[in-house]
Amino acid sequence: MKIFLCFISLFLLTGCWDRNELTDVGIVVGMAIDKDPDTGDFILTSQYLRPAAESTQTPTPDRPYLMVSTTGKTISEVMRKANQTIDRRSFFAHNKVIIISEDAAREGLIQIIDTFQRGKEVRGYVWFSIAKDIGAKELLEIKANNIARVPANFLNDLFDNTEHNATAINLLTYYKKTLGAGINPVVSVLTREETDIEPFELLKLSGSAVFKEDKLVGFLDESETRGYNWITEEGPPSNRGAIYLPSLLQEDKFVTILLKEINSKIIPKVENGDQISFTIEVDQKASLIGQEATVELKNRKQITQYLNQIQGEGEKEIEKEIKKAIGKAQQDFQSDIFGFGEALNKEYPKVWNKEKDNWAETFAEVPYTVNVHLNIRSSGLIQGPFKPQE
Template sequence: MNKKLVAVLIIITLSAMLLTGCWDRKELNQLGIAMAIGLDKGDDGKIQLTSQIVRPAAMEKQGGGKEPPYELVISSGDSIFEAIRHTVKEFDRRSFFSHIKVIVVGEDYAREGLGDTIDFITRSHELRKTTWLIVASDCKASDVLGVKHGLEKIQANYMEGILKSQKIESSSAASKVIDFIKTMPGEGSNPVTGVFSLIDVKSVPTEGTEPEQRKGLKLTGSALFKKDKLVGFLDNKDTLGLNILTGKCKKTSINVQAFSNDADSQVTIELIKIKCSVKPSITDKGNISFDVAIKAEGNMTEVKQDLDVTNLQLFEQINSNFSNYIRVTTDKTIKNIQGNMKTDVLGFGRTLEIKYPKSWSKIKSKWDDEIFPNVSYTVEVATCLNRTGLTLKPINAKKIGK
C-alpha cells in the first residue's frame, strides 16, 4: 500500500476520534442538583432517601417569591442505590450528587449501622468523602432537611454555615465522611460526629406584625459510635470535655466562679490554647492505666461584681478554679463514656497500641466491651491566665474580703 495513502488513513482515523463527543455527558437541563440528602429507616423497613434538589427557576427570581428555592424528593428502596433510582418515578430529572454539602442520618437509621452507607459513598463517583456527616436527634433526617431558617436561600448552605462555625464553639462536634471512615474499624478509636436537633425559633416582630413561630436547627453535643453503630449522645459540656481530651478544642469560652460559695462571682474565660497528652502504662501484673496531662491558656473576657482581678491573691484563685473546671469537666466526660457508652472515642486504645503493640494485639478484640470501661486514669491540669482585657481595675472594684 502506498505510504502516502497509509498516512492519510491514519490522519483521518485520528481526526474522527477527536470529533467524537463524551459518551457519558450529562446536560444541566436534564439534572436535578442535590445539595443535601437525608437517610431514615422507613416504616416498611426500607431505606428512605430525602434529596434536597435545587429549583433553578426559583433561584433566578429577584426579590424572592413564594416558590421555595429547592424541592424535597422522598423515595425508598432496599438499598441507597435503589432509592436513588426510584426518585425518577416522581421527579422529572435525574438526581446529581456531586454538589452535596451535608449527609444527615436519622437516629434509628444510625443505630442499625452506617457500614453499608459508608461503603456506598466510597464506591460512588459522585459523592465526596469531604461531605459533612451528621446525626438527627429526636427527629428524622427528612425533618432536618425540611427546615427553612437563616439567611441562605438553600437550606444545605444554612446547615454548612452552622457546621463551619463550630471551630469557635467547642461544645459540639461535627465530622466529615473521611473522618468517620478513618475510625470506623474501631481499632483503638471509634467515630464521633455532630448532632442536629430541631428548635423553636420565635422572630422579633416589626411594628404592626405578629411574632412568627418557625423551626430552626441547633448543632448540639455529639453522637458516639461503636464501629459503625450509634450507641448514644453526649451533651454540650461532656462534648467540650471530649474535644479537650481528643485535641479538637480550638477556641471556646467557659464560666468559672471567683468564689466557690458565690455563684454570682462569675468570670468568663476565653480558651485560646489547650493541649492534651495521654500516656498509657502497663504494670508487671498486666494492669492498664492512663495519665492524662492538660495544659491550657486563657484570657479573662468578662468579670461580674466588679471584682478586682489585679489583686494577685484573687487572680491566682481564679486561675485555680479555671484548672479545676477543666479537670472536673474532663473527668466527668471520661466516666460517662466508660460507664454509659462503653466505646473508646477518646483514642486511649490507639495510644496503647503505639506504645505496647504486642500487648495490644492480645487485648484489642475485647478492648471496648471489657477492658476500656474499667481502666484507671489520672487527670492533671495546668492553666495560665494571660490577660484581663483592656480594663485592669474596675471603677467600683470590690475587695476580696466579703
C-alpha cells in the same frame, strides 16, 4: 506531516464525553435518611436546588429547593429511584450535608456509607450528623433562623461556624475511625428546640452521638461533649468557644474565658506486664474577655493573684467535664471514643495485641489520671474590672 498533526489535533479538541450539562441534572445539596417503622425500608429525602428561583437576574417566586422522598431496601435503590420521580438526573457531588435518623444509626452505618464510598457519587468531605428525637427529613425542612434560603446551605454554615465542636465530622473521617483500631467514632447531633417566640422552633447542634464499632449506642450532652473535646482536640489556631466561671470577686457574677490553642495527649502506661493505665495531659491557652464583677484590682500583684485563682477554677471545670465524659463512655457505653486503645497500640503494640479482642471490657475498667494546665495569656483587665464612678 501537517496532515498528521491536524489529524491528531482532532482528538485533542474533543469535549468530555461523560460531562454533565447543568440543564440536564438535578443538583442535590442535602440528604436525609430515615427508616420506615413498618417495613424497615430506607427512606431517602433529597433536597434539590431550583436554580431559577435563585437567579440574580430574573428570579421566580418559587421555593428555591425541591424535596423528593423515595423508599427502598438499600441506599443504592433509593438513590436510583429518585431519578424516576423528577425531570432531571440526580447529581450528588455537590451535596453539603447528610442527616441520618437515630433508628437507622442504631442499626449500623457502614451499609449506608459504603454505598457512598464505592459509588463515588457523594464526596467524602460532606458533613454528617445524627437526628435526635426527630425524623431526619423533618430537620432538613426546618427553616427557622435561616439567613440562607436553602436549608442545606444553612446546615453547611452551621457546621462551619460552630465553635469548639470536634464532633462535626465528615463521612470520610467517620469511615476511617470505624475501620481503625482502638477508637470509636463520635458524630454531631442535630435536634429541634421549641421556643415561645417566633419562629417557635430552632434547629441546633446539641451534644454528640456515640458509636460502638458501627452502631449508635447513646448520646453525650453538651457538657460531656466538651469533655470529649478537651481530650481529642489538638493544636492552634482558631477560637474554640468559651467557658464561664464564677468571678470570685462578687457573688453571682461571672468571668468569660475565650479558649484558644489546645494540645492534648493520651499517655498509656503498662506496669508488671499487664497493668494498664492512662494519663491525659491537657494544655489549654485562653484569654479573659469578660468580667461582670466591678470590684477594683488596685495593682499588678492583685491582678496576677486573681488570674491564678481563675486559672485554678478553670482547670477544675475542665477536669470535671473530662471525667464526666470518660465516666459516661466507660459505664454506659463501654465505647473507647477517645483513642485510649489507639495510644496503647502505638506505645505498647504487644500489649494491645493481647487486649484488642476484649478492649471494650478492658476500657470500661481502665484507670486514668487527668492533668489540666490552663494558661490565661491575656487578661484584658489592664487596671482591673471596670467600676462606675460615684
